[in-house]
Amino acid sequence: MQDPCNQVRKTFGDAYAEDLRFVAKQVVGEENFIDMTPNRSNNYCCGGGGGALQAGYTEERRTYGKIKFDQIMATGATYCIAPCHNCHSQIHDLSEHYEGGYHTVHLWTLICLSMGCLGPNERAYLGEDLAELLMPETKEAEE
Amino acid sequence: MAEEAIKISGKKQSTFMDKVREVLPEGGNLNLCLTCGACSSGCPATGLSGMDPRKFLRMAALGLDEEILKSDWAWQCTMCWRCMYVCPMKIDIPQLIYHTRKSWPRENRPKGIRGSCDMALKHDSCSAMGASEEDFKFVVEDVLEEVRNTQVGWEDLQAPINKQGAMFYVNQNSREPVTEPDEMVPLWKILHKVGADWTYGTKGWAAENYCMFLADDAAWKHIVEVKAKAVDDLGCKYWVNTE
Numbered sequence A: 001m002q003d004p005c006n007q008v009r010k011t012f013g014d015a016y017a018e019d020l021r022f023v024a025k026q027v028v029g030e031e032n033f034i035d036m037t038p039n040r041s042n043n044y045c046c047g048g049g050g051g052a053l054q055a056g057y058t059e060e061r062r063t064y065g066k067i068k069f070d071q072i073m074a075t076g077a078t079y080c081i082a083p084c085h086n087c088h089s090q091i092h093d094l095s096e097h098y099e100g101g102y103h104t105v106h107l108w109t110l111i112c113l114s115m116g117c118l119g120p121n122e123r124a125y126l127g128e129d130l131a132e133l134l135m136p137e138t139k140e141a142e143e
Numbered sequence B: 001m002a003e004e005a006i007k008i009s010g011k012k013q014s015t016f017m018d019k020v021r022e023v024l025p026e027g028g029n030l031n032l033c034l035t036c037g038a039c040s041s042g043c044p045a046t047g048l049s050g051m052d053p054r055k056f057l058r059m060a061a062l063g064l065d066e067e068i069l070k071s072d073w074a075w076q077c078t079m080c081w082r083c084m085y086v087c088p089m090k091i092d093i094p095q096l097i098y099h100t101r102k103s104w105p106r107e108n109r110p111k112g113i114r115g116s117c118d119m120a121l122k123h124d125s126c127s128a129m130g131a132s133e134e135d136f137k138f139v140v141e142d143v144l145e146e147v148r149n150t151q152v153g154w155e156d157l158q159a160p161i162n163k164q165g166a167m168f169y170v171n172q173n174s175r176e177p178v179t180e181p182d183e184m185v186p187l188w189k190i191l192h193k194v195g196a197d198w199t200y201g202t203k204g205w206a207a208e209n210y211c212m213f214l215a216d217d218a219a220w221k222h223i224v225e226v227k228a229k230a231v232d233d234l235g236c237k238y239w240v241n242t243e
Helices: A008-012 A014-028 A058-075 A085-097 A107-114 B016-023 B025-032 B053-061 B065-070 B082-086 B093-103 B111-120 B133-150 B175-179 B181-193 B217-233
Strands: A079-081 A103-105 B168-170 B238-240
Touching (some): A008 A014, A014 A107, A058 A085, A085 A103, A103 A107, A107 B181, B016 B025, B016 B093, B025 B093, B053 B093, B065 B093, B133 B175, B133 B181, B175 B181, B217 B238
Parallel strands (some): A079 A103
16 A cells, blocks of 8 residues: 555554555455555655656656555555556556566445456456456446 | 953855745744754665765755755655654754755756646646646546446436535546546545545646645645635535545
8 A cells, every 4th residue: 555645644643544444454354454564654656746747857766666665565465556646657667677476456446346346347457356346247338 | 251252254055044044934944953863764765865864954054055955855855844744843844845845946947847737827727747627527437438338237326517505525646537547436436435426626626736745835725726726616615635
């Protein structure tokens, strides 16, 4: 679980980080949730914020993000939940660039997956292990 | 008894520290640095371009504004506030960074951020990817129709646009409607499941604000005003934006 700087440290604080964990644990199961260290208000920025994704200093952005990458790899987790748009882009890029092999998912993806209503076209960020899980019923479009 | 105060001759050089102090509550504590280095040891941008937060602050304190402006570091720092969070004196280094960005001539600021800001200023959609009000409405309605027609149990899914008096006005990052529209659907489903009274708006629908990252105050203000007016015009009680 990435604690987005803008939502946690810069705005709502640790109480919000707890809410995020409550939701995440409800959808993936407490036994499947692994925290990074450090976390919550003390978490490291992923390196995608402040306009960095568009600033053009790509090498520096990835060097910045190496700390985040190492933090994620240290958990051994298959998925990193990124409940922020910037974080999602950056953490996804870090996995590809440093060949971490983890998947980066939006929180909305896991919420709908756990409710059994994640449609076939809404699974772009899931790995093979979850790609077919709890697939809801579909029908041919009526003309 | 103390001697008369020592006077240091020479012109005072710094403007950064003064300007930033003026706009911050209690002056942003900028002159309270203990040089402990907690900021730098916990900053992922430490070492990039040979800079770190403590060095940056010390340079500002010494009036080395010109040298600061020669460094690209202000654009590599993400203004994440971790330095301020761990600082025993709560020194507002991120604000110093913002001011440094603002001190760059606009045309020299990073092209990508500048282009995204300029694009957002083109339409009242405020989209940094240039998607217009009509584009957004078309994509949302198109995706919604497909879900209703193909996903069992979601025939009544809603994605309201310009719904007067809705409780929540929800912003959407441009990336979804422009490059991966199906990613909007899970959000709609969640809002539907919990029975939220929400709406998108054609005006000001885009969540991102690169003018803020560009440190272009006037453009940043404009973007926020367009969005805030859109929320007000629809009579929505809450404006939901996680950017």
